[in-house]
Amino acid sequence: MSSNNLLLGFSNKIGKLLEDPDYEFNTIIRTGNDSNIKCFKAHSLILKAMSPYFRAALSNKHVMKEGSWTYLEQPNFSPPTFDVILKFMYTGTISIEKRDNSEIIDLLKTAQELGLHELVDMLKDHLIQGREKIIPKETADTNLVPGVDHMNGSNEISELRSTKKRGRIRLVGAGPGDPNLLTRAAFQAIxxxxxxxxxKLVPEEVLKLIPLQTEILVSPKKFCADANAAQEELNRLGLNALNQGKDVIRLKQGDPFLFGRGGEEFLFYRSHGYTPQVIPGISSCMSAPLLANIPVTHRGVASQFLVCTGTGKQNTLPDIPFYHPSRTTVFLMACHRIKQITLDLMNDGKYPPECPCAVIERASCKDQNVINGTVGTIAEILEQVGHKPPGTLVIGWSCLTLL
Structure with missing residues (x-):
């Protein structure tokens, strides 16, 4: 028996798992909305093996469970489309020859969200080849408006055609560290x-969400003194990949535009003809205090909230804000020079030494740690107990609000 026949026989047997109620389903996926709702039974092991999306969803500690059953709500998946996708995940086969373009595009969107890369590539090729059979390439290039499919009034197929030629860059915020705090848009993008x-600022737990087949390049220089060299290296790697027509993600800790050089990267790529899409992330400037039970604003205590960097351009000391009793001040990237910063806060910013503060280390991660003190004592305390970066320095009377 040939290997192809063996594979076909194997896929047929796996496919029968969907048809036989005795094969111990343990997952129910509710798709659609309003009057068009359908529930599908499936096996979590197969869902996790086939789809990075389901692997993360089913591993989430907040997923709905009842007895041995796990329940997933997917109102954005149409039942007919998901029916086809689910069978593909079990059998590895799909029939698309008799489907119209709108059906193929629905399948493509769902496959993209589920991370079914092989199916995505096949559907894209099918759409592009079908279009080129109807519209010769030379006609499409010279007589038609770019980006518009004149056969059916849709630009979606033309966009697919262009993505085969041209790279795409997205600046994606990875959040504070906990993979569960990654936005859905960020998860889909990666x-x-x-x-x-x-x-190395992005925690290993987040990097584990990236599919195994996806190339990951981690710059080791971000903790080095020469941050400019690290930035230039990442820009060069990104541009090289874009010029090869690749889909590039620049994954950044926190939010791309908050002390993350996201604006500089945006300008760099745009100057080379690629306008990035920016996907926001949860910044530690707000999430770290929250996770340490420090409200950055609180009626009667703090009516202002200021975010500062602890590391200025060329690794210089930052400008020091003046003290305001009803303000919470948050410093990012400051703990490595906390002694100098707190001295400057007291001397130049007129902060009282007794003003409370806290350092939140590795906010949202399993080893999160909170160190409390005052502007006058926190540097000495941190020196005594040691510091595990990254850390967020929070200063203000709001630090005492929920104690």
């Missing part, structure tokens, strides 16, 4: 990527 560029 599962669509050909290559992910990141650095």
């Amino acid at each position: 599962h669509e990527a050909d290559i992910v560029l990141t650095d």
